[in-house]
């Protein structure tokens with residue numbers, strides 16, 4: 538263990554040991570440049586439950602391949618009028634179960650001599666002049682730099698940026714009839730009643746009789762649990778699933794907003810993960826983006842600059858903002874928007890765009906798939922509000 542001035546004083550404190558906190562802690566302990574720093578991670582939960590599954594598309598090999606429990610080379614997009622099956626190549630769609638990630642990372646981190654895990658609930662985080670203070674019910678900790686993945690509610694208390702939620706309930710099911718194609722994941726199936734929202738099924742099959750089936754909305758308001766569950770039941774019935782056994786469930790609500798979360802960073806406090814605005818606003822995907830942000834953050838930290846100088850935004854934030862402006866205003870048209878996108882572009886171009894790796898030329902092609910009027914209106918509104 539690194540010698541500390543006092544046991545509650547660290548060089549770095551990471552608040553929250555979920556996806557972003559663990560990815561970041563792992564990045565730090567894996568890089569010898571940070572060996573001399575004392576690092577604490579404060580997490581309130583035991584993290585012994587499979588509280589979520591993370592999926593993402595990735596080209597070739599990835600750093601977490603040894604934890605990937607399922608992968609798909611084929612996918613399908615569906616809507617009432619249009620359906621497209623496609624090969625993911627050069628990508629694969631990969632799934633990591635939260636519990637495998639926690640079980641691998643917590644013991645690994647705890648082996649590092651400069652790392653300390655503190656299992657306490659954080660009650661406040663305060664950025665001071667030269668340091669940052671983290672309070673729990675039991676103690677006060679200080680650090681030169683604090684990285685927090687605890688989501689605050691600022692984004693809900695403003696109306697400059699629309700806030701949608703990607704909200705869903707997912708059932709891991711075993712069906713009597715072999716209704717799933719285990720080679721093909723269902724990226725979005727809009728062939729469900731839209732009810733003036735953007736609603737779709739997301740299906741990750743693991744055998745002809747087993748899948749994670751998720752009823753998902755991109756909309757402002759959450760539903761009663763019963764409504765998601767009825768839709769999944771109905772969907773499985775339509776597919777003639779026969780008897781259905783639910784082996785596990787998951788539930789989520791992920792903020793989709795172009796709100797500038799980074800405005801709450803300071804020289805010694807940075808928000809990371811969903812709390813830092815690392816969730817892709819137009820889709821809710823966060824896991825792979827967090828890894829990419831952390832790779833950049835690790836290099837940035839070596840320069841010793843103030844944390845609020847870390848570059849967070851790019852042109853894609855503006856595209857996401859316009860998309861969300863349109864989706865929030867015309868929430869019942871999400872199915873058409875995504876259908877047009879998949880009808881007029883190769884999935885590879887779409888994934889590259891969502892990965893924020895396209896050129897201006899490709900972006901123009903992609904954006905020309907959308908109803909131009911709606912987007913031009915949203916653009917004017919944004920430009921006028923600057």
Ligand SMILES: Cc1cc2nc3c(=O)[nH]c(=O)nc-3n(C[C@H](O)[C@H](O)[C@H](O)COP(=O)(O)OP(=O)(O)OC[C@H]3O[C@@H](n4cnc5c(N)ncnc54)[C@H](O)[C@@H]3O)c2cc1C
Nearest residue numbers: 553555556557581589591592658659789810811822823824
């Ligand atoms: C069910 C579900 C499925 C998802 N699936 C995907 C997916 O397939 N692909 C994808 O890219 N994204 C997905 N996401 C979105 C996103 O990747 C995850 O939410 C991801 O876990 C976000 O990482 P994070 O570190 O920001 O937050 P979290 O992983 O939620 O970590 C925050 C941590 O802070 C801890 N904490 C909170 N408050 C306190 C406190 N006061 N004191 C101490 N600790 C505290 C929590 O216990 C938690 O461990 C999913 C989200 C959910 C909820």
